[in-house]
Amino acid sequence: MQVDGKIFNGLCTMENKSLSSWIRQARYRASKKDIANDLTIEDVKEILKQCDNKCAYCDSSKSCWGSNAEALDHPFPLSKCTPNVPANVLPVCKTIKKDKKHTDLAYMFIMGSITQQTYLNCLKIMFSNRGSEYVKEHVKKITGLEDA
Secondary structure (H helix, E strand, O other), X not given: OEEOOEEEEOOEEEEHHHHHHHHHHHHHHHHHHOOOEOOOHHHHXXXXXXXXXXXXXXXXXXXXXXXEOOXXXXXXXXXXXXXXXXXXXXXXXXXXXXXXXXXXXXXXXXXXXXXXXXXXXXXXXXXXXXXXXXXXXXXHHHHOOOOO
């Protein structure tokens, strides 16, 4: 439901203006690196819905457990030439966004910032979205696995 330019799903509100701004900035950064760039506001709304507007990285081991999504994140940053596609976007709370900085999802798992279950849940969400073939190739490359 939309009221006064805000998306209301549960308790979380994210303004359409901030979503559009984030998407525009991500598109610009992707175009500068000449990487896949296929993300729309409808994609982001669907991702928020998939995650019930909750932070994808929070779990019961975090003090911010159950936090509402306040920002969007590329689990595999554009700075590492990963694509700006729906499969590479997750909602996050500000606490996690601040801690994550420019690291990727795999590094967060290796360093113990997220649990194995959270890592696998994030990958499951990502792989269910459009553009997952790009993310799967990136995961194969960084992990050295043949079939991600």
